Amino acid sequence: MEKAIIYYSKTGNTESIVKRMRGFKALRVVPEDDNPNIQDPVIVDSPEVKVYQEIIFASPVHGFQLAIVMRKYLESLDDLNGKTIDIFVTHHFPFAWMGGNPTLKQMKKIIESKNGQVRQMTSINWTSKKREKSIIDMIAKYQE
Numbered sequence: 678m679e680k681a682i683i684y685y686s687k688t689g690n691t692e693s694i695v696k697r698m699r700g701f702k703a704l705r706v707v708p709e710d711d712n713p714n715i716q717d718p719v720i721v722d723s724p725e726v727k728v729y730q731e732i733i734f735a736s737p738v739h740g741f742q743l744a745i746v747m748r749k750y751l752e753s754l755d756d757l758n759g760k761t762i763d764i765f766v767t768h769h770f771p772f773a774w775m776g777g778n779p780t781l782k783q784m785k786k787i788i789e790s791k792n793g794q795v796r797q798m799t800s801i802n803w804t805s806k807k808r809e810k811s812i813i814d815m816i817a818k819y820q821e
């Protein structure tokens with residue numbers, strides 16, 4: 678079964694987790710310009726989802742929301758019906774309501790609008806003392 682992690686990472690935190698996961702093809706969403714203030718970013722590398730049955734989408738939180746690059750990428754996708762989809766975000770504010778949870782909900786909503794079903798949702802707080810444990814716990818779920 679083909680599996681992929683499709684992610685956006687501006688400063689490398691999200692990517693550092695992706696690099697630790699085995700058994701998934703890591704595909705990065707690449708904008709022409711990484712400036713987070715660009716409201717309508719041009720995406721120059723937009724990974725194809727068709728061949729993957731299992732996909733993890735991952736992104737940082739920007740301004741209490743999903744990073745615009747990832748939002749634009751997800752909104753551009755066609756049908757996600759029949760795929761197993763998990764999502765995770767990285768963020769730095771201490772409370773989940775300050776970014777992590779609303780962003781997961783936002784991602785879920787876009788994926789559901791493409792007929793995808795979201796299974797697991799994880800929010801990783803980069804400044805938490807429990808960060809490493811939460812990363813290890815999440816990775817463990819994917820390694821047979």
Ligand SMILES: Cc1cc2nc3c(=O)[nH]c(=O)nc-3n(C[C@H](O)[C@H](O)[C@H](O)COP(=O)(O)O)c2cc1C
Pocket residue numbers: 685686687688689690691692713736737738739740741742767768769770771775776777803
């Ligand atoms: C422009 C910008 C906006 C951000 N806004 C938030 C935010 O609203 N809430 C939060 O918890 N973290 C916020 N962060 C922190 C990032 O979500 C966090 O550092 C994340 O792990 C970065 O992931 P990356 O290194 O993969 O880009 C922001 C970071 C940037 C650069």
